[in-house]
Amino acid sequence: MSDFYIDPVMYTTKPSGNGRLEKEMRVYDLFEELSVPFIRLDHEVTPTIEACHDIDKLLDIKICKNLFLCNANKTKFYLLMLPGDKKFRTAELSKQINSPRLSFASSEYMEEYLDITPGSVSVMGLMNDKDNKVELLVDEDILKEEYFGCHPCINTTSLKLRVSDLTEKILPAIHHTMTVVSLSYEISI
Incomplete structure (x- = not known):
């Protein structure tokens, strides 16, 4: 286990709201409205994908990486969800979505469009878009x-x-669709 604190209790209800940010509480309100069950695990800040490994073991899930990207002109923005053990290759994704010269979008755009800060990128930010x-x-x-x-x-x-x-529930409720992409695993010899 890592040296940061993880509350070992897993919750299936939203927190009381004391000390919680409004943007977090909006997520739980959406889950209640849509009858979406969840398991919640509280912990110290996890700024990187590596810091999430112990959490994912406790939750018994495969880690998911979320990347906030944009095109060179900063006119198109993308949230990419991929397995945590896949390497992101810009050229491979650019070809599939017909958007050359992808790069990581700045934190200013992340906050403006998703109301999220670096290290907290999540598909749930789309509810703010x-x-x-x-x-x-x-x-x-x-x-x-x-x-x-x-x-x-x-x-x-x-x-x-x-x-x-x-x-089936969350994306339709927040008026977003998804584009499915196929990113390859890097093969080690």
């Missing part, structure tokens, strides 16, 4: 799993959700 400025890209291997993990717009809590709840 009322003007649909961000396109969701999901690697096909995420869709093969029963569950996935994400943050509720803050990286001091992790959630376990059903993939089917994301695709």
Whole structure:
């Protein structure tokens, strides 16, 4: 286990709200409205994908990486969900979505469109994207799993959700669709 604190208690209800950010509480309100079950695990800040490994073991899910990207002109923005053990190759994704010269979008755009700060990137941030400025890209291997993990717009809590709840309930409710992409695993010899 890592040297940061993880509350070993797993919750299936939203927190009381004391000391919680409004953007996090909006996620739980959405789950209540849509009858989406979840498992919640509270912990210290997890700023990187590596810091999430112990959390994912406790939640019994495969780690999911979320990247906030944009095109060179900063006119198109993307949220990419992929398995945590896949390497992101810009050229491979650019070809599939016909958007050359992808790069990581700045934190200013992340906060403006998703109300999320670096280290907290999550598909749940799309609920704050009322003007649909961000396109969701999901690697096909995420869709093969029963569950996935994400943050509720803050990286001091992790959630376990059903993939089917994301695709059938959450995305339609927040008026977003997804584009499925197929990113390859790097083969080591």
